[in-house]
Amino acid sequence: MSLFANTPPLLEFDLLRSFVAIAESGSFTRAAEQVFRSPAAVSMQIKRLEETLGKSLFLREARQVRLTSEGEVLLSYSRRLLRLNEEAVSQFMAPSIEGTICFGSPEDLATGVLPKVMAQFARSHPAVAVNVIAGSSTELLSLLDAGELDMALLTAGNVGQDPTRGEVVFTEPLVWANRSGGLAVESHPLPLAVASRGCCWRTMALEALDKQGIEYRIAYTCDQSSGMQAAMEADLAIAPIPQSHMRAPFVKVDDRWGLPELGEYQLLFEHRKELGPAGNALARYIVDAWKTPR
Template sequence: MVVAMLANSPPLLEFDLLRSFVAIAESGSFTRAAEQVFRSPAAVSMQIKRLEETLGKSLFLREARQVRLTPEGEVLLSYSRRLLKLNQEAVSQFVAPTIEGTVCFGSPEDIANSVLPQVLAQFARSHPAVAVNVIAGSSTELLSRLDSGELDMALLTAGNVGQDPTRGEVVFTEPLVWATRSGGLAVESQPLPLAVASRGCCWRSMALNALDKHAIEYRIAYACDQSSGMQAAMEADLAIAPIPQSHMRAPFVQVDAKWGLPELGEYQLLFEHRKELGPAGNALASYIVNAWKTPR
C-alpha cells in the first residue's frame, strides 16, 4: 500500500518513497538515484508517481538532461529530510549495534570515487559501530595488499595484465563503451585520440585490442593511472575513452554507432577477501556482494 489510511486522518507516507524522492532531489537524476537506492530507474519512477498521486501534487519538472523540484517538491524535500533523520534517530535509540570493529577495504579508484560511497553510506546506517577504512588503487596492487594482510577484502576489475585469473568472485558484469564529450570533435579526429589508463589495465587492453582487430588507427593522447585524468582529457575534448556504461555522466555521452567504432564487450567486477574476517568483516562482505549482485 502507498499509504496507511485511518478514518478521517491524512495519509501516512512510506519511508521508502521518501528515500527515493530525496535521492532524486539531491542527485538531479532518476538514474543516479536508482543506483543509490538499489532499484531500477523504472521502479524509482513508479515510486515517485505513487508519491505524487498520494499528495495530489507534481514534485518534479522533467527536463531533457535533468529533473528539478517544483515549489511543492522543495517543501516536501525539507520535510522528508527531517522525517528520515528522525526515523533513524528513533531506531538508534532502541536498536543497539550488535557488530563492531574495523574493516580495511580496497577498491579500484573509479569505483571508490563513484558508486562505493553510496554503498558504504547505507552499510554505515545498518552497522554504525563498524568502521570501514577504504584504500583505492589498481587491482594488482590491491591483491598484493590483501595477501600482505593490509586489506581484509577488495573489489577488483577482472582481466588486468599480470593478475591471477583464479582470484575473486564475479559480482557484477556490464558493457564497456566508448565515451566522448557531448558535442565534442575528438571522435572525428584521425588517428583517433584515446584517453586510457596505464599499461596493464583491462579497459585499455579491451579498447586497443578491439581497434587493432578492426584496423582503426589511433594514438594514445592521454595516459593516467586514475580515471579522473581520463575524464579531464575527455572534458577538454582531447580524446575519447573506454568506460563502463554505468559510469556515463554529463557532459559525457556514448559514441554514436555512426562513427563505426567496434563494440568492446563486457568487463567484470570481482570480490576477494582473506579467509578469516570476523563478524564485522563478514557483515561488510555480505553487504558488498549483495549490493552489486542486486539489479540496479
C-alpha cells in the first residue's frame, strides 16, 4: 500500500490565485481580468476548488459574490500559501534584491506585531536592510514628505491628518479594556488612560462618552501605548485599544458597565512615489501581511 494513499488532495496555486482575486474584487468578471482568464474559465476553477474541498466557497448574489464562512477560512490560508510560494520561488529564481528601506510605524505596532512581520520579510529578502522609525502618524507623514522615510503605516482619523492620504490595509474594532479583575471601571468619574491630544483612539473614546453623557476624567496621558498599558496594569484606569492589541492581563470591559461602542479604526499604508525593487518588495509584503487575518 502506498504511503501517500490517505494524504489529502493538494491545492493548486492557480485556483487559489483566482479564488483570492474573486474574494477581493467581489466579482468573477473583475477577477478574470486580474488573472488573465475568461469569466467562464474562472468559474470552472472555483467549481474545481469547491469539489476538491467539498465546500461551497461563495454566495452568488445579483450584483456581487460574497464568501461563505468556509470561504473566509480558505481566504486566510490562500493568502499565506501564495505569499509563501512567492518567497520560496524568489529564493531560487528571482534576482537578488538589495537595498536599504526606511520604514515608519506607530509605536504600538513597532513594539507589537511589526517585528514578527519584519523578521519574516528578512528571511525572504536577506539583502534588504529595513530601518524602522516609530512615531505618531502625523510625525511619520512629515518624515515621508521630507524624504526621510520611504513608507509608513499610519492610523487614520488623527486630528490634523490629511484624510485623503494612505491606502486602507486593515480595519478592526476599538474596544474598552481594563485589567482582569480590576476595579478602575467601577470608579466615578470613569478614569481613562489615553494618548495625547490628536490621537484618533482618544477622540473616538471621548466623543462616545460625551454623546452618552458618561462622566470621566483623564487619569493618565501618554504618547505611547505602553504607558496606557502600564496604567491599566496598575488598575489606575481603563483605555480604548484595538481589539487585536488585547493581551493578558487585560480584558474587554464587560457590557454590564454600559460603556458605549467605539466603532472601528483603520490602519493606512503610505509611501513615496518611486520605491525601487527593494521598496516595492517590502510594500507588497506589508500590504499582504495586514490584509491577511492574523
